Structure formats: structure tokens, C-alpha cells
Amino acid sequence: AQTVTQSQPEMSVQEAETVTLSCTYDTSESNYYLFWYKQPPSRQMILVIRQEAYKQQNATENRFSVNFQKAAKSFSLKISDSQLGDTAMYFCASWIQGAQKLVFGQGTRLTINP
Amino acid sequence: DTAVSQTPKYLVTQMGNDKSIKCEQNLGHDTMYWYKQDSKKFLKIMFSYNNKELIINETVPNRFSPKSPDKAHLNLHINSLELGDSAVYFCASSHTYIPSGYNEQFFGPGTRLTVL
Numbered sequence: 069a070q071t072v073t074q075s076q077p078e079m080s081v082q083e084a085e086t087v088t089l090s091c092t093y094d095t096s097e098s099n100y101y102l103f104w105y106k107q108p109p110s111r112q113m114i115l116v117i118r119q120e121a122y123k124q125q126n127a128t129e130n131r132f133s134v135n136f137q138k139a140a141k142s143f144s145l146k147i148s149d150s151q152l153g154d155t156a157m158y159f160c161a162s163w164i165q166g167a168q169k170l171v172f173g174q175g176t177r178l179t180i181n182p
Numbered sequence: 183d184t185a186v187s188q189t190p191k192y193l194v195t196q197m198g199n200d201k202s203i204k205c206e207q208n209l210g211h212d213t214m215y216w217y218k219q220d221s222k223k224f225l226k227i228m229f230s231y232n233n234k235e236l237i238i239n240e241t242v243p244n245r246f247s248p249k250s251p252d253k254a255h256l257n258l259h260i261n262s263l264e265l266g267d268s269a270v271y272f273c274a275s276s277h278t279y280i281p282s283g284y285n286e287q288f289f290g291p292g293t294r295l296t297v298l
Contacts, residue, residue, distance in 0.1 A: 101284045107223075113272065113289035157223055163284045169238055170287065172225040 070095050070164045074173035081150055082181050088135075089145045089176050091160030101163040102136070103170075104145045108156040116158070119143065147178075155180045185209050186290035188273050194296045195263060203258045203293045205273030213237070214256035215274040215287065216248060225272070231256055232278070260295075268297045 071094045081087045093102065104116040119127045119136050126134050131151075135144045147154055160173040186207045195201050207214065215238075216228040230238040234250040245261045256275075260267060270292045277285040 111270065111292045111294075113274075113292075115286060118286075159225060165284075167238070169227045169230065169240075171227075175223045175225075177223075 070097075070162060070167075070171050072160050072162050072171050072173040074160050074176050076176045077174070078177045078179070080179040080181060083150060083152060085150055086146060086148050087150055087178065089147075089158050089160075089178065091143045091145070091173055093141050093143060093160070093162045095141070095162060095164070097165050099165055102134075102143045103161045103163070104132070104134070104143075105159040105161060105172075106154075106156045107159065107175075108153075113159075117145065150180045152180050152182060154178065186273055186275055186288050188271075188290040188293050190293060191291060192294050192296075194298065196298055197263055197265060199263050200259070200261045201263060201295070202260070203271055203273075203295070205256045205258070205290055207254055207273075207275040207288070207290075209275060209288060211275040211288075212253055212278045213276045213285075214250065214253075215276075216256065216258050217272040217274065217289075219270040219272060219292070221269070229256075229258075263295075263297045265297050268295055270294050 073092045100121045102119045106114045106116050117127050117129045117132050126136050131148045133146045157175045159175045161170050189204045213232045215230045219225045228242050229248045231250045247259045250256045272292045273290040274287040276287045
């Protein structure tokens with residue numbers, strides 16, 4: 069079974085600090101995609117960043133970057149210069165090619181304090 | 183313009199009732215999905231449709247029946263509602279189903295269902 073695990077239920081940092089959210093996954097597929105989604109209190113699911121497994125270069129989107137360690141099956145999200153608006157639930161997810169579905173981790177509740 | 187919309191946003195009902203949640207997308211996508219997010223925030227796929235045909239049907243009670251009248255709509259009908267059905271239900275859509283690739287999914291705002 070494909071699984072995605074987020075071991076940090078909650079995290080809290082001060083504004084402007086850098087924070088890293090952890091994610092590990094398990095897959096038997098050679099081609100897969102990994103994602104980080106943000107869910108603010110509004111409930112809307114927002115795609116933050118994606119990584120294709122065949123790409124060695126880590127994806128970056130402005131203040132958001134990932135550390136993709138394929139051998140270790142690790143996919144962490146780094147948020148630099150954190151802002152109050154980054155406060156949200158963050159979900160790591162994996163696209164299972166064979167089953168054509170997204171599998172989500174349990175989520176990490178991130179709070180940015182002023 | 184809203185890309186993926188759901189109605190209603192909130193639904194409170196009694197156990198045993200039948201209810202429907204509607205989803206519409208104006209993105210021209212061919213594939214639509216229903217997800218359930220439980221009280222612990224865990225998000226799991228329930229169904230997916232491609233061009234009005236069922237692609238994925240996870241282990242979901244048959245009280246849940248998706249219906250896709252056309253490519254732009256995927257409705258979720260729930261019979262004999264139970265307390266455990268209380269959750270947030272998300273609709274999503276993406277471009278054409280690609281066996282070897284991935285197209286980004288766009289999520290609706292969610293429908294919070296409360297069963298009393």
C-alpha cells in the first residue's frame with residue numbers, strides 16, 4: 069500500500085523564521101509525483117509546490133522549497149521568512165500513477181506567531 | 183469566477199436523512215473527484231470520474247452514490263446518513279486522465295456536513 073507520513077502534528081515558529089515540515093512516503097512505483105498542499109482556516113486546498121520524482125533538482129516556489137531525498141523517500145518542505153499568512157494545515161501528498169489517485173499524509177498544523 | 187464550486191457549503195441534517203452535495207467546475211476539465219476530510223483532518227479520495235465514467239471507487243459504503251450528468255458536474259448523494267458521515271467533503275477536478283502522467287487537481291471550497 070502506498071503511504072504518506074507526516075510525523076509532526078503541530079509546529080509553531082516566530083514570524084520571519086525558517087521552518088521545515090517533514091514528510092516520508094512509501095511507494096513501489098518508479099514514476100510518481102509529490103506535493104505540498106496548504107489548507108488555511110478558510111478550508112481551501114491550495115497547491116504550494118510539486119516535485120516530479122524523475123527530477124533530481126529540488127523544486128522551489130518563492131519562499132517555499134523542498135528537500136527531495138529519493139533514496140530515503142523523504143520530501144520535506146522549507147518555508148523561509150515565514151509570514152502570518154503561512155498559518156495553515158500543510159499536507160504532503162503522493163500521486164499514485166497506477167491507481168491514478170492522490171494519497172495524503174495526516175497533515176501538520178503550522179502556526180506563525182507575530 | 184469560481185473554478186470549482188460546491189453547494190451547499192454547510193449542511194446540517196438528522197441521522198437517517200438523504201442529502202446531496204453538488205459540484206460544478208468551469209475549467210473544462212474531464213476528470214472530477216470527491217474527497218472526504220474527517221474530524222482529524224485526514225483527507226482521502228472517495229471517487230473519481232473521467233468523462234462521466236467512474237474510474238476510482240474506494241472502499242466507500244454504497245449509501246454514497248456519485249452521479250455525473252455531464253463533464254462539468256459531479257454530485258454526491260448520501261442515503262441514510264449516519265453520525266460517522268460528518269466530515270468536510272471536497273470536490274476537485276483536473277484535465278484529462280493521463281495513465282502516464284499527472285494533471286494538477288483544483289479543489290472546491292468544501293462542504294461541511296454535520297449529522298445530528
